[in-house]
Amino acid sequence: MQPAKHDIIQQLQREVLSLQRHKGISGQQLHTGWGDIDKAFPGHTFPLGAVHEFISTNKENAAATNGFMAGLVGKLMQQSKQVLWISTKRTLFPPALNMFGIAPERIVFIDLCKQKEVLWAIEEALKCNALSVVIGELSELSFTESRRLQLAVEQSRVTGFIHRYNPRTENTVACVTRWKISHLASEMNGMPGVGFPKWNVALLKVRNGRPGTWQIEWSAGGFKQIAPQAFSISEMLQRKAG
Amino acid sequence: MGKRFIAIWFRHLTTDRMVRSQPELKDIPFVLSAPERGRMVIKAANIAAQEKGIQVNMVVADCRAIHPTLQVFDYQPGQAEKLLNALAEWCLRYTPVVATDLPEGLILDISGCAHLWGGERPYLKELLTKLRGYGYDVRAAIADTVGTAWAVSRFGQVSPIVASASQMEVLLPLPPAALRLEQSTLERLDKLGLHQISSFITMPRKALRRRFGQGLLSRLDQALGQEYEVIQPIQPAEPYQERLPSLEPIRTAKGIEIALSQLLEKLCLRLAKEGKGVRKCIFKCYRIDGNVQQIEIGTNQSSRNVRHLFKLFELKIATIAPALGIEVFTIEAPIVEDTSVIQDALWDFTEGGNGTAIAELLDRIAGKLGVGSIHRYLPDEHYWPERSLKVASSLAEMSETCWRTDIPRPIHLLPQPETIDVTVPMPDYPPMLFNYKGVLHHVKKADGPERIEQEWWLQQGLYRDYYCIEDEQGARYWLFRLGSYDSGEPKWFMHGFFA
Known part of the structure; x- marks a missing residue:
């Protein structure tokens, strides 16, 4: 009786998801290599064919966010598909993308002056199903604008990443997820030098999923989840007490 | 004819x-x-x-x-x-x-x-x-x-229309001034009592040349059609051009769209026959008040897809002011290039199809926001970070050299390095502290230096010693020192952020 009930619940969950327009792309899955983080997403897979929102508040975190996004894009890029990176005042340095498994020549950069133009370009790009990922960097995104983007991807099944740098308000938008990435000190285990990029990844909102916070490191061409160190917290407490 | x-x-x-x-x-x-x-x-x-x-x-x-x-x-x-x-x-x-x-x-x-x-x-x-x-x-x-x-x-006194091959009869009774002669020649003819072309046209050519110069003879030949006269058109004829006159002046956007699509179909049909595609296309509207309105598009890849070209023009139709109406439309393609026939046939199914879809998207973006906004980068053989990449000229261009992946590069590079104040324990050591935009950072971890020399054949100046730095917050930076401590106090700069 018990397994049958479990099956029914899963079946119902799938139906609810399909009613909520969460389709995913048939036959395509993103292998993030995150282990149990995938359980935070609906259907236990990273939602493709949707728009994701990333928020960063300072330059250092913006770099961390772009690094994390580049890692995701590298995993997502198929052999034949190109990526559009649309921004104003871009500081991204293409040669660095090699580190995240992206051939920089497969990215087309659109450098614009106004936020309005960026929005138009993102929407047009999201409608083009020959692309795999569209990345847009802008600061303000209203609910209406985000809904237009969401409607565009529902037709074309393109994945969109919107990186909002220093937004005035963190308003509600129609994106499936909201992320905040911040940098963490790299681990060297007593060795000299600077280690692999390590981030504190906060999934603040996810539609039909469970938000959470994790620590992730980019090493050996893939994401690696790191268990948070218990002693570091006690150390902090001790310092505060002292 | x-x-x-x-x-x-x-x-x-x-x-x-x-x-x-x-x-x-x-x-x-x-x-x-x-x-x-x-x-x-x-x-x-x-x-x-x-x-x-x-x-x-x-x-x-x-x-x-x-x-x-x-x-x-x-x-x-x-x-x-x-x-x-x-x-x-x-x-x-x-x-x-x-x-x-x-x-x-x-x-x-x-x-x-x-x-x-x-x-x-x-x-x-x-x-x-x-x-x-x-x-x-x-x-x-x-x-x-x-x-x-x-x-x-x-x-002329009789009829304004001169029948074909009857120049001679018409010219005979006209005064010599009708031949567009110089003033001095006219005066000499007048002095000799030659008041009509008929009175000297029958004279021997030798005598005319001796008395009045070659000018008179060549003007005579031009008028009679024995010598070809070149005129300088204000608008040189375009080899790829189509015209569409309208019965009544057109004033609506819909009307312009219909005219445009008809012209594009004609043009693309011709291009398809010749195996060519448009790189640049101009659509002109001649208004009844004499004004000419025109819109222009360019493509990233030569194209003869009517729907795509129409979409590119569609964005600009709103800028045409028809005023009282447009009576003639023309379309011309000043730049055309060869397109392969096979690509045309397999429009949407192959990898080439993907390329076409992306090229069309980029054309739309370029048409609305300017060609200068689209960049694609290829590696360039330079050590200097700002010169280590070059802009590709087309979507298909590939580089022979590979990207360097053995040395770390920051994901964000500042367009101009920004000066910072540092405290350094010893020359050639990474800094202990640095002050960037009023915030003090304590350096916890550091890598470096990576020395990058000036490429003397391009630019003179001091070398840079780059350090990868991590501060106590875990933020990672790319700093460099310009020159060495041997020659006084060198300047330090912030140049980028690592992920």
Whole structure:
């Protein structure tokens, strides 16, 4: 009786998801290599064919966010598909993308002056199903604008990443997820030098999923989840007490 | 088929223009004058003034004696030329080859055009009625050669249309001035009592050359059609051009769209036959008030896909101001390139298809936001970070060299390195502290230095020693020191952020 009930619940969950327009792309899955983080997403897979929102508040975190996004894009890029990176005042340095498994020549950069133009370009790009990922960097995104983007991807099944740098308000938008990435000190285990990029990844909102916070490191061409160190917290407490 | 030309003569070009802008001057005698050797000399006079006996090149003071209330305005040099150019552009609706004939005429090559208006007579009538409607006092003539058309338009008394191959009969009774000769030649002919072309056309050529020079003979040959006369069209003919005249003036966006798609279909059909595609395309609308509106598109990849080209134009249709209406549409492709036929057939199914879809998206973006906004980067063989990449010129371009992946590069690179204040324990060591934009960072971990020398064949200057730095917050930076501590205090710069 018990397994049958479990099956029914899963079946119902799938139906609810399909009613909520969460389709995913048939036959395509993103292998993030995150282990149990995938359980935070609906259907236990990273939602493709949707728009994701990333928020960063300072330059250092913006770099961390772009690094994390580049890692995701590298995993997502198929052999034949190109990526559009649309921004104003871009500081991204293409040669660095090699580190995240992206051939920089497969990215087309659109450098614009106004936020309005960026929005138009993102929407047009999201409608083009020959692309795999569209990345847009802008600061303000209203609910209406985000809904237009969401409607565009529902037709074309393109994945969109919107990186909002220093937004005035963190308003509600129609994106499936909201992320905040911040940098963490790299681990060297007593060795000299600077280690692999390590981030504190906060999934603040996810539609039909469970938000959470994790620590992730980019090493050996893939994401690696790191268990948070218990002693570091006690150390902090001790310092505060002292 | 033989050539046919129209010569149009604007008898009072500049004064008619004045009357057009100030209708109250219509029946008042007035002249345009300019200073010449300390006197005001008349450069143009209207009909009313000429009836009073006032002629061009008279002195204004003398004319005031003839007619005390004569109105005098300033003559603007270059105005006639400007007017003629505008009129020539207007005439493009009648024929694609129009040339200006300074100081007061136009020459139209109408070979093969007149039948569209139902023959030469209705064609000429239509042209003259329109021009006279605008208030210009014009005369015109049609002939096989430019010279005869010119002569008949200025001096002809009988019919403005000279039948084919009958230049000789028409020219005989005309004065020598009809041959566009120099003033000195005309004076000499006059002195000898040769007041008609018929009186010297039969003379031996040798004698004519000796007395009047080669100029007279060549003008004679040009008028008779024995020597070819080249005219300089204001708009060189485009090899890839299509025209669409409209029955009634078009004023709506929908109408323009229909015209555009019809023209594009014609053009693309022709391009498909020749295996070519458009890289640049111009759509022109000739308005009934003489203005020309045009929109232009460019493509990243040569294309003859009507739907795609139409979409590119569609973004700009709103910028066309039809005003009272548009009577002729033309489309021309100044830049065309070869396209492979196979790619055309497999439009949407292969990798090439993907490329096409992306190229079309980029065309739309370039059309709306400018071509300069699209970049794609390839590695360049330089160590200097700012020069380590170059912009690719097309979507398909690939590089022979590989990207360098053995050394870390920051994901964000500042367009200009920014100065920072540092505390360094020892020369050639990474800093302990640095102050970037008023915030103090304590360095916890560091890598480096990575020395990058100036490429002396491109630029002179100090080398840079780069350090990867991690501060106590875990943020990672790319700093460099310009030069060494041997020569005083070197400057430190922030150049990028690592992920």
